[in-house]
Amino acid sequence: MRCFLVFLALAIIPVVAWAETVQERAAPCLACHGESGRSEIENTPSLGGQQPAYVLIQLYMFREKMRTFDIMNEMAKDLTDDDLRAFSDHIGTLKNPPPPDDAGDPMRMLQAQDLAQRYRCNACHNVDFAGRDNVPRIANQREDYLAKTMREYKDNSRRGYDATMADVLQSVTDQQILDLAYYIARVR
Numbered sequence: 001m002r003c004f005l006v007f008l009a010l011a012i013i014p015v016v017a018w019a020e021t022v023q024e025r026a027a028p029c030l031a032c033h034g035e036s037g038r039s040e041i042e043n044t045p046s047l048g049g050q051q052p053a054y055v056l057i058q059l060y061m062f063r064e065k066m067r068t069f070d071i072m073n074e075m076a077k078d079l080t081d082d083d084l085r086a087f088s089d090h091i092g093t094l095k096n097p098p099p100p101d102d103a104g105d106p107m108r109m110l111q112a113q114d115l116a117q118r119y120r121c122n123a124c125h126n127v128d129f130a131g132r133d134n135v136p137r138i139a140n141q142r143e144d145y146l147a148k149t150m151r152e153y154k155d156n157s158r159r160g161y162d163a164t165m166a167d168v169l170q171s172v173t174d175q176q177i178l179d180l181a182y183y184i185a186r187v188r
């Protein structure tokens, strides 16, 4: 019996210790990205409900400086592959950011919904914009970050894992980018 208990303790303790470590290690990340999964900081993306496969690829790209942003390149530079996986799984457990109280101007929302259909955004990002696998959740993401990052795909200063988003945004005007960001940030 005692032998069995020792075995049990050895099997369980490392898992518990690791779980605490991930949460502790994610605390500085969430100081910027929002503890509850919703970011309160300008141009800083909410991570709640983000697709783990997408997060894993982005952290890898920050580490390898394929996606460049000084703070994130610094944060990711010493992470091992196991760390990347632990962070992305942990982020996947945070709650989706809720839609903002401001439901938006109905005309602008409708026009942007048309645009999203015309450019088939939901073919990849899902009808509810929750994303899947390596396609990110964009529903209720911060409006400022959405606009910033779409502009960066379009002018190629943000490199994607592949060229999909640069291609998609090729014929989308800057005003349309702002309208899409307005709509997607408020989608319900």
Ligand code: HEC
Pocket (backbone or CB within 6 Å): 026, 028, 029, 030, 032, 033, 043, 044, 045, 047, 055, 058, 059, 068, 069, 071, 072, 075, 076, 087, 136, 149
């Ligand atoms: C000082 C603030 C700050 C800290 C600390 C920080 N981040 Fe970030 N993070 C940012 C900003 C700002 C961006 C947006 C970069 C851009 O505009 O391309 C970002 C981007 C990301 C992205 C990409 C999100 C997306 O939607 O594409 C992930 C994933 C991420 N951070 C995870 C982490 C993790 C994990 C940590 C801790 C190891 C961390 N961040 C620490 C500010 C921070």
Ligand code: HEC
Pocket (backbone or CB within 6 Å): 045, 116, 119, 120, 121, 122, 123, 124, 125, 134, 135, 136, 137, 138, 141, 146, 149, 150, 159, 160, 161, 162, 164, 165, 168, 172, 180
């Ligand atoms: C063919 C599939 C496809 C289509 C169509 C598509 N996307 Fe994407 N989108 C992706 C993929 C894949 C990524 C991740 C790319 C990367 O590695 O950076 C992405 C990334 C994004 C991001 C970055 C999110 C973040 O957290 O940083 C935004 C914003 C976005 N897409 C908005 C849109 C909008 C708006 C449309 C329609 C105008 C659209 N996408 C159409 C596949 C698609």
